[in-house]
Amino acid sequence: MATKTALTDREVKAAIASGKSGWLNQNMGAGEGSLSLRYWPTGATWYYSYNVRGKTRRIVIKPDSGTAQLLTLAQARAKALELIKERRDAPGGDLLLHQKMQTEAALRSKAAHEAEERARSLRTVEKLLNNYLDNMRARGKISTGSVANEFNNLLRDYPALADRDAASVTPLEWVGILRRYGKTDGHTDKMRKLRSYLRSAYSTALRADLDPLQDASAGMMLTTNPIDGIPAGTSRARDRNLSEQEFRALWARLRADSHPLSLALQALILLGGQRYTQLIRATVRDYQDGELTLYDPKGRRATPRKHVLPVQGMAKGLLDEFANRSALLGTDLLFTITGAGPALLDSASRYITDLSKAMVERGEATDTFRLSDIRRSLETIMSGKLRISKDDRAQLMSHGVSGVQDKHYDKSAHMDAKAEALAKLERWLVQDTAIVVPLRAGGAG
Incomplete structure (x- = not known):
């Protein structure tokens, strides 16, 4: 295959029109390789050719993106000169190998980037x-x-x-x-x-x-916990206690509302002021034979401690209604609004906050209160007004019971005491609840 010093447009056109197959070559300078045209009856392709370690390497000289037309001699020569410049920087003068290595490196980089993005999506x-x-x-x-x-x-x-x-x-x-x-x-x-x-x-x-x-x-690729240095803040103990009159007004408002949240809060009160988060976890299976079993997870115990409550009177009517409602909704949850989940704490908290504001506006309360204040107020009422002993309140409200006490107390005796305490509470609640007197002048009647 002969190599000429310079090709001409006439030679290129004649070779392509000949209907034959062959090569035309133009030397690009000493050691710089050659510009080659391979032609055959149905087409032609330009190449940049060079020798390395006794072997001929050829790189296709392609038209610009978006066109399929064969490059002119001048265009092919210009692109060959660009490749010659690139080859001078290629290790060992092997441009084809260098391009291959660059392509592989780019593919590896792309794969690594995609892998990092996938990993990042798992570290959000x-x-x-x-x-x-x-x-x-x-x-x-x-x-x-x-x-x-x-x-x-x-x-x-x-x-x-x-x-x-x-x-x-x-x-x-x-x-x-x-x-x-x-x-x-x-x-x-x-x-x-x-x-x-x-x-x-x-x-x-x-x-x-x-x-x-x-x-x-x-892994999440974490090295530190960004929350560690953020102070927890001081938790100030609340001391808001509803007076007897305020509590009666609260009870009257709850009894006047048939919303499931109101019914759940009525049950919470009738059952002695249980923790709302424990109450709403109860399932229909936890309510059997006149007893409701709650589970106290507080502390570091591996297994939540059972907290069994007698269910009687108005509380039984409410829990029976909840159990029937759960059956209709096809859920095992006892206290639920839609059946999709329990009646959430945030919902109950907002309900009580809004209700307390309405009570203040109507003169039925001196100040607003929270859901957590109901439990504290109930214990105060049971201690002072109802004269329920400290031990019985502790068993009823599931606090102040040590591990030793929990293992050795007479369960039947305490169930009787719980039932008696809850009966006292219910009698107090229903006494004169229809009469709600404003606590301050100017309250709406």
Whole structure:
């Protein structure tokens, strides 16, 4: 295959029109390779050719993107000169190998980037929170639903947070979020709870990352817990106690409302002021033979402690109604609104907050109150007005019972005492509840 010093347009056109097959070559300079045209009856292709280690390498000289027309001699020569410049920088003068290595490197880089993006999608804040909830479920933590609700509210308020890399959210960013809940919205308790849940979520992920038995590819790539340095704040004990008259007004309003939340709160009161979060976890199976079994997970006990309550009088009517309603909704949950889940704490808290504001406006309460104030007020009433002993209140309200007491007390005797205490409470509640007198002048009648 002969190589000419320079090709001409006439030679190129004649070769393509000949209907034959062959090669035309133009030397591009000493050691610089050659411009080659391969032609055959149905077409032609330009190449840049060079020798390396005794072998001929050829690189196709393609038309610009978007055109299928064969390059002119001048265009092909210009592109060959560009390839010659590239070849001078190629290791060993092997441009084809260099291009191949660059292509492979680009593919590896793209694959690594895509893998990193996939991994990043598994390290988002939303994934961190969901992993923690899965961990709670695996450990049988009955507070999982409440924690999930807090996380859902967080991502609803801050939707852009969901797809953030969990490791990239700084302590200052978390402080800004928590500060909004603690100060702007006035929910200091919510702020403290959310901080605690977030700290636990990060801690759980960190432990998994450092566990040599865990698959490293599934880790969150965390090195620190951004919540650790954020102060929990001081939890001030509330001392709001509803007076007897305020409590009667509250009871009258609850009795006048047939909403499932109101019915659940009535049951909570009739059962001696149980913790709302424990009450709403109850299932239909937990209510049998005139008894309701709740489960107390407080403390570090591995298995929640059973807390059995006698169900009688008005409470029995309410729980029977809830059980029938659950059957119609096709759910095992005893206290539910739609059947899809329990009557959430946030919903009950808002209900009581709104109700207390209405009571203040009507002169039925001197100040607003919260859901947690109902339990405290009930204990005060049972202690002072109803003269129920401290031990019986402790057994009824599931607090102040040590492990030794819990194992050795006479269960039947305490069930009798609980039943008697609840009967006293119900009699007090229904006494003159129809009469609600405003507590201050100016209250609407």
